Amino acid sequence: MNLKTKKQQIIYATGIGITVSVMIMILLFLAIDVVKNRDDQRQRLEVLEKFLSFQSRVEATINESTNLLEGYLAYIKTNPDISEDETNRYLEQLLSKKTTLIRNIGMLENTTVIWNYPREGNEKVIGVDLAKIPDQREGVLKVKETLKRLFVGPINLVQGDVGFIARIPVIIEDEYCGQISIVLDADRYLENMDTIMKELHIHAAIYNQRDFPQKPFYGDSSIIDREGLTLDVEILNNQWKVVVEPLHGWQKGDNKIITFRVVAILVSLIIGFFIYMIFHTRYQLHDQAMNDQLTGLNNRYVLEYYYQMVLKKAEANNGLIGIFLIDINRFKAINDNYGHKVGDLVLIAFAKRLNAIAIQEKRVFRLGGDEFLILVSDIHHMKDLEDIEERLRAKAVFNFKHEDMDIPVIPSIGLATYPIDGDTLEKVMNIADTRMYEEKRMTKENGSINS
Numbered sequence: 001m002n003l004k005t006k007k008q009q010i011i012y013a014t015g016i017g018i019t020v021s022v023m024i025m026i027l028l029f030l031a032i033d034v035v036k037n038r039d040d041q042r043q044r045l046e047v048l049e050k051f052l053s054f055q056s057r058v059e060a061t062i063n064e065s066t067n068l069l070e071g072y073l074a075y076i077k078t079n080p081d082i083s084e085d086e087t088n089r090y091l092e093q094l095l096s097k098k099t100t101l102i103r104n105i106g107m108l109e110n111t112t113v114i115w116n117y118p119r120e121g122n123e124k125v126i127g128v129d130l131a132k133i134p135d136q137r138e139g140v141l142k143v144k145e146t147l148k149r150l151f152v153g154p155i156n157l158v159q160g161d162v163g164f165i166a167r168i169p170v171i172i173e174d175e176y177c178g179q180i181s182i183v184l185d186a187d188r189y190l191e192n193m194d195t196i197m198k199e200l201h202i203h204a205a206i207y208n209q210r211d212f213p214q215k216p217f218y219g220d221s222s223i224i225d226r227e228g229l230t231l232d233v234e235i236l237n238n239q240w241k242v243v244v245e246p247l248h249g250w251q252k253g254d255n256k257i258i259t260f261r262v263v264a265i266l267v268s269l270i271i272g273f274f275i276y277m278i279f280h281t282r283y284q285l286h287d288q289a290m291n292d293q294l295t296g297l298n299n300r301y302v303l304e305y306y307y308q309m310v311l312k313k314a315e316a317n318n319g320l321i322g323i324f325l326i327d328i329n330r331f332k333a334i335n336d337n338y339g340h341k342v343g344d345l346v347l348i349a350f351a352k353r354l355n356a357i358a359i360q361e362k363r364v365f366r367l368g369g370d371e372f373l374i375l376v377s378d379i380h381h382m383k384d385l386e387d388i389e390e391r392l393r394a395k396a397v398f399n400f401k402h403e404d405m406d407i408p409v410i411p412s413i414g415l416a417t418y419p420i421d422g423d424t425l426e427k428v429m430n431i432a433d434t435r436m437y438e439e440k441r442m443t444k445e446n447g448s449i450n451s
């Protein structure tokens with residue numbers, strides 16, 4: 001096998017190794033990404049589950065307050081002529097049984113505050129039409145228009161401070177009459193949120209819908225930059241945007257992923273190298289089986305297959321196949337006089353000369369030792385083979401020069417032809433062999449070769 005073919009096989013084996021390595025690397029990277037995405041999804045589901053628990057507890061606080069409002073409203077409807085003192089005693093008794101975040105309870109006629117409990121500290125708001133207060137106008141009118149309960153906040157209160165307000169419409173005989181509102185202390189309400197967050201080991205930024213993403217009323221907006229989980233939440237007909245993450249941030253496992261990817265690269269390269277070695281070794285074994293390792297020519301094993309291939313073409317076209325058996329005269333003397341290393345160099349040089357002879361449809365083989373065979377196919381006239389023989393004799397004789405040595409190389413050649421001399425490769429080769437040795441014998445007898 002020539003150097004070009006060897007390079008092509010090395011390139012091919014290398015290409016297969018690299019391709020397999022890259023494919024395995026891609027598959028391993030995809031598997032790592034699947035694992036990473038699964039872990040990320042698991043974290044997000046855990047955070048979502050915890051937030052749902054948080055939402056439930058926050059809503060429970062609001063529902064507790066609105067249930068008090070509903071109870072108070074039912075009490076008023078049952079006792080329409082109740083005095084203010086009796087109302088105060090009822091509410092004081094009701095609220096004393098609850099661990100509540102309620103700051104005050106108010107009653108509106110239409111949109112104007114007509115009463116507040118406790119009165120102390122809330123006198124300023126009584127008589128105020130909340131529809132004219134910018135911070136409260138939207139919520140008050142929404143309850144009036146929709147006749148649905150509403151939770152809003154945080155809101156600046158008329159009497160000072162900040163609170164969250166739960167409003168319930170008062171409907172008598174299917175007509176809107178006013179509202180009852182419960183004001184939750186904003187600081188205590190947010191502290192309650194904070195306590196629940198810490199218990200659940202989550203961290204969140206909570207926005208009213210219109211303020212997202214600039215101004216959260218709870219938490220830090222930087223959580224958005226940390227890829228927090230964004231949720232839409234409805235609390236008593238009010239829309240919140242919530243961005244939530246684990247208390248100590250997402251566990252990205254970057255170091256672990258980097259380690260996995262490095263291992264994936266190493267595994268891919270190792271597998272790719274083994275694939276390369278398998279194909280490279282396979283080519284080497286194939287080369288050793290098919291080619292003579294000294295000269296690079298095809299060997300006897302290939303000759304059998306090649307002959308069968310050209311035989312079919314010759315039979316189809318009524319063509320001839322020429323077999324030239326060639327042997328270097330007195331090659332043993334070259335080995336004995338100059339050494340086997342020089343003898344090998346002579347064989348290599350001789351093989352190159354045979355390969356370089358310009359003959360169409362020619363294949364050169366080394367059968368072993370100093371014996372070579374040239375098979376010429378696609379010939380239709382015996383005269384063509386005789387012309388080829390003359391050219392072969394002229395080109396095959398040369399002087400091998402190496403260092404200070406000048407060694408004459410003269411071959412003996414025997415030609416036989418299919419189907420003239422035989423109908424099988426063995427028969428044709430036997431005839432060619434006989435003619436070659438006859439020429440060698442005659443050469444010795446004529447003394448043409450000096451010892």
